[in-house]
Amino acid sequence: MLYLAASTVEKLHRIPRQNLINLGLALLVLVVVIALIRVAARMNKFVLFAIIAVTVLVVGITWVYERNEPKFLTPLIDTIAPFFPARSHY
Numbered sequence: 001m002l003y004l005a006a007s008t009v010e011k012l013h014r015i016p017r018q019n020l021i022n023l024g025l026a027l028l029v030l031v032v033v034i035a036l037i038r039v040a041a042r043m044n045k046f047v048l049f050a051i052i053a054v055t056v057l058v059v060g061i062t063w064v065y066e067r068n069e070p071k072f073l074t075p076l077i078d079t080i081a082p083f084f085p086a087r088s089h090y
Contacts, residue, residue: 060080061084063077064077064080064081064084064086065084065085065086065087066087067081067086067087067088
């Protein structure tokens with residue numbers, strides 16, 4: 001039995017550190033999302049809408065300005081980009 005435990009520990013040591021960090025961050029994000037959903041369920045819906053709208057607006061404008069949007073949103077951002085300033089123009 002001790003051999004199996006030692007073997008498992010050795011296998012865990014061979015996992016790249018970045019993978020463990022990513023797993024830890026994913027778990028942290030999951031906990032935060034669950035906490036936010038629980039808070040949002042008790043929140044006034046207009047305040048919740050305002051927070052979501054401001055967040056989406058800030059992220060959207062940043063994507064247009066920096067042009068660092070996800071690949072699948074590039075056609076949408078290409079349509080919106082002419083109406084907003086871009087870093088390349090400054």
